[in-house]
Amino acid sequence: MRHVDVLIIGGGPAGISAAIWCKRLGIDCLLLEEQSQLGGQLFNIFNEIIDYPGMRTKNGIEMQREMVKHFVEMDCLYEVNTKVLFIDERSKTVKVKKQAKKQEICYTYLILATGSSQRKLGVPGEQQMIDRGEVYSASADGERLKGKTVAIIGGGDRAFEGAHLLSSKAREVYLIHRSTRFKAREQYVERIISNPCIKVMTDTEVTAIHGDRHVTSIDLESKNKEYKNKEYKNKEYKNLLVDAVLIRLGVAPNVDLIKGKVATAQNGLIVTDDVHQSSNPFIYAIGDSCTTPLFSSISSSAGQGAIVAKQLSSMLNI
Amino acid sequence: MRHVDVLIIGGGPAGISAAIWCKRLGIDCLLLEEQSQLGGQLFNIFNEIIDYPGMRTKNGIEMQREMVKHFVEMDCLYEVNTKVLFIDERSKTVKVKKQAKKQEICYTYLILATGSSQRKLGVPGEQQMIDRGEVYSASADGERLKGKTVAIIGGGDRAFEGAHLLSSKAREVYLIHRSTRFKAREQYVERIISNPCIKVMTDTEVTAIHGDRHVTSIDLESKNKEYKNKEYKNKEYKNLLVDAVLIRLGVAPNVDLIKGKVATAQNGLIVTDDVHQSSNPFIYAIGDSCTTPLFSSISSSAGQGAIVAKQLSSMLNI
Numbered sequence: 001m002r003h004v005d006v007l008i009i010g011g012g013p014a015g016i017s018a019a020i021w022c023k024r025l026g027i028d029c030l031l032l033e034e035q036s037q038l039g040g041q042l043f044n045i046f047n048e049i050i051d052y053p054g055m056r057t058k059n060g061i062e063m064q065r066e067m068v069k070h071f072v073e074m075d076c077l078y079e080v081n082t083k084v085l086f087i088d089e090r091s092k093t094v095k096v097k098k099q100a101k102k103q104e105i106c107y108t109y110l111i112l113a114t115g116s117s118q119r120k121l122g123v124p125g126e127q128q129m130i131d132r133g134e135v136y137s138a139s140a141d142g143e144r145l146k147g148k149t150v151a152i153i154g155g156g157d158r159a160f161e162g163a164h165l166l167s168s169k170a171r172e173v174y175l176i177h178r179s180t181r182f183k184a185r186e187q188y189v190e191r192i193i194s195n196p197c198i199k200v201m202t203d204t205e206v207t208a209i210h211g212d213r214h215v216t217s218i219d220l221e222s223k224n225k226e227y228k229n230k231e232y233k234n235k236e237y238k239n240l241l242v243d244a245v246l247i248r249l250g251v252a253p254n255v256d257l258i259k260g261k262v263a264t265a266q267n268g269l270i271v272t273d274d275v276h277q278s279s280n281p282f283i284y285a286i287g288d289s290c291t292t293p294l295f296s297s298i299s300s301s302a303g304q305g306a307i308v309a310k311q312l313s314s315m316l317n318i
Numbered sequence: 319m320r321h322v323d324v325l326i327i328g329g330g331p332a333g334i335s336a337a338i339w340c341k342r343l344g345i346d347c348l349l350l351e352e353q354s355q356l357g358g359q360l361f362n363i364f365n366e367i368i369d370y371p372g373m374r375t376k377n378g379i380e381m382q383r384e385m386v387k388h389f390v391e392m393d394c395l396y397e398v399n400t401k402v403l404f405i406d407e408r409s410k411t412v413k414v415k416k417q418a419k420k421q422e423i424c425y426t427y428l429i430l431a432t433g434s435s436q437r438k439l440g441v442p443g444e445q446q447m448i449d450r451g452e453v454y455s456a457s458a459d460g461e462r463l464k465g466k467t468v469a470i471i472g473g474g475d476r477a478f479e480g481a482h483l484l485s486s487k488a489r490e491v492y493l494i495h496r497s498t499r500f501k502a503r504e505q506y507v508e509r510i511i512s513n514p515c516i517k518v519m520t521d522t523e524v525t526a527i528h529g530d531r532h533v534t535s536i537d538l539e540s541k542n543k544e545y546k547n548k549e550y551k552n553k554e555y556k557n558l559l560v561d562a563v564l565i566r567l568g569v570a571p572n573v574d575l576i577k578g579k580v581a582t583a584q585n586g587l588i589v590t591d592d593v594h595q596s597s598n599p600f601i602y603a604i605g606d607s608c609t610t611p612l613f614s615s616i617s618s619s620a621g622q623g624a625i626v627a628k629q630l631s632s633m634l635n636i
Contacts, residue, residue, distance in 0.1 A: 013371065016371055017371040017617060020368075020369060020371050021369055021615075021617075024368055024369045050338075050342055050392065051338060051339055051342045051624065052372070052620075053331065053334055053335040053338050053385050053388060053389075053620045053623070054370070054373055054381060054384040054385040054388055054620075055372055055373045055384065055388070056388055056391070063372060066372040066373065067371050067372040070371060070372055070373070070374060071371075073374070074368065185632075185635075187635050274592065275613075294628060294632065295593075295624075295625050295628055295629075297339075297621070297624040297625075297628070299335060299339075299617075299620045299621045299623065299624040300621035300622075300624050300625055301621070302370075302371045302372075302617045302620070302621060303615070303617045303618035303619070303620060303621020303622065303624075304618075304621065305371070305617065306369065306613075306615040306617040306618050306621075307613050307615075307618055310612060310613055310615070311613075314503075314612065317503075317505050
């Protein structure tokens with residue numbers, strides 16, 4: 001059976017950084033990525049990246065290219081299209097599948113860099129919208145959404161931030177949330193509720209997204225018919241004409257593989273100490289699988305990759 | 319009196335990152351740097367930087383250039399040649415001096431990014447050697463030191479790592495330490511003690527470095543005349559002919575300004591929580607002033623800058 005000292009699951013910025021650092025420190029290391037390319041959530045960044053010190057890129061793909069170039073130049077070992085099926089933490093073995101071929105890999109230390117995923121609505125038309133590339137950034141796509149009618153779905157910080165940013169650009173902004181309670185910070189909520197350009201609909205679920213070439217409308221189901229802004233209190237929308245939908249339901253850490261095997265917090269994040277060790281002394285976690293979205297960034301993921309590799313170098317007596 | 323929401327002291331990678339992130343998050347922020355240029359310890363990196371994911375640079379100066387370019391493009395506010403004389407944590411004010419001019423700046427939050435400094439021997443000839451540029455990296459300068467006689471001064475990991483790396487390149491390697499106890503990891507010590515190419519002298523102090531155009535010899539004072547390698551046990555060196563001296567006495571965090579005002583650990587580092595808050599709720603610390611050298615890196619400093627700015631953005635309700 002193949003053995004590596006350090007096995008990294010996940011090839012986003014955290015995993016790439018850990019692999020580069022392992023290589024730099026002379027650690028025998030292998031990185032596994034489920035997708036056909038390394039980069040992880042970098043593929044979801046469509047706006048300019050201005051917050052990775054020393055390196056500004058047009059978008060996530062350009063950052064991905066630079067990080068992968070660095071990774072490949074360093075001769076880091078990796079496998080793409082390789083799905084981890086099972087982690088057996090007792091025998092310190094993972095079962096993986098690459099195309100039809102299954103194999104087992106044995107590790108001394110495991111680094112989980114599995115990242116997080118955007119939560120989806122799970123309604124008809126949603127995937128088609130994403131596949132058509134109708135994925136917007138509220139901060140970067142202000143011009144693209146100028147004069148449009150925009151629906152933002154969600155009740156957290158990012159939904160409210162998006163509504164605030166777009167309220168000065170778009171023709172109309174609807175903020176639609178399935179509950180009457182918001183997870184967003186209070187000052188965000190106050191700012192939006194008092195903004196006459198934003199129509200806040202609570203207790204309202206989106207049940208479908210329509211449109212062939214681009215989004216044209218959404219179906220709504222209102223549970224309590226209670227709307228926060230006075231003027232919308234007694235109106236009921238069953239179908240709302242919109243030009244764009246921004247789904248802001250937050251992210252969930254990708255921790256299915258490790259559930260019940262290491263301690264996780266109530267928000268689903270893997271609990272680690274300051275050198276990123278989980279509750280299992282042979283399993284470490286870095287990046288968005290253990291970092292709250294509020295503190296998530298390419299910079300901090302890269303920093304965590306450095307720290308975990310330095311820690312493992314010392315554990316492995318290299 | 320001038321007031322800023324966030325005042326950053328120190329313009330190395332940690333401070334630069336914090337400032338870029340503050341700007342990105344819309345925080346009113348000012349960075350103060352004592353030297354004439356931003357960059358901090360980047361100026362001490364003479365070898366290729368291969369461990370900042372996405373960006374490889376020839377040396378620290380090239381990294382400094384890219385980071386400062388980014389910082390300036392983002393319109394971050396800063397002052398160079400500005401020495402902080404005193405921090406009054408009660409009135410949340412710092413007294414600074416720029417050339418002859420003194421002024422006071424009031425802050426809501428203070429970020430200490432003061433870094434660390436290489437410890438020096440403090441002997442005649444040392445500063446002249448540094449000023450002549452005779453500063454070597456054991457990992458990068460193997461070829462430059464090939465066939466030379468090299469003295470490495472220190473008893474920690476970096477001294478032992480340097481001796482190990484150079485033992486296959488240099489003609490002779492002396493590892494000179496003022497005590498018989500080593501701070502280096504045991505496996506490092508064993509590797510060096512059993513290496514016949516390295517002469518280990520303990521209880522020996524370097525009292526002077528000689529040489530006009532380049533180092534030619536060092537003066538030694540042996541306290542106990544006890545040498546670790548058998549063959550050197552009964553020899554006494556008063557002057558040792560060497561071609562190069564590598565001072566590896568470790569680093570000390572730059573915390574003089576804040577001594578007694580925030581909690582520090584036994585190793586001198588500022589104690590912080592996971593969002594980099596110190597024991598004073600209005601004072602944060604990032605980078606080498608709060609990070610052990612073992613875990614220090616440009617990546618982790620940049621990551622800490624991101625985290626502290628995100629935390630302060632939330633504290634300031636931005």
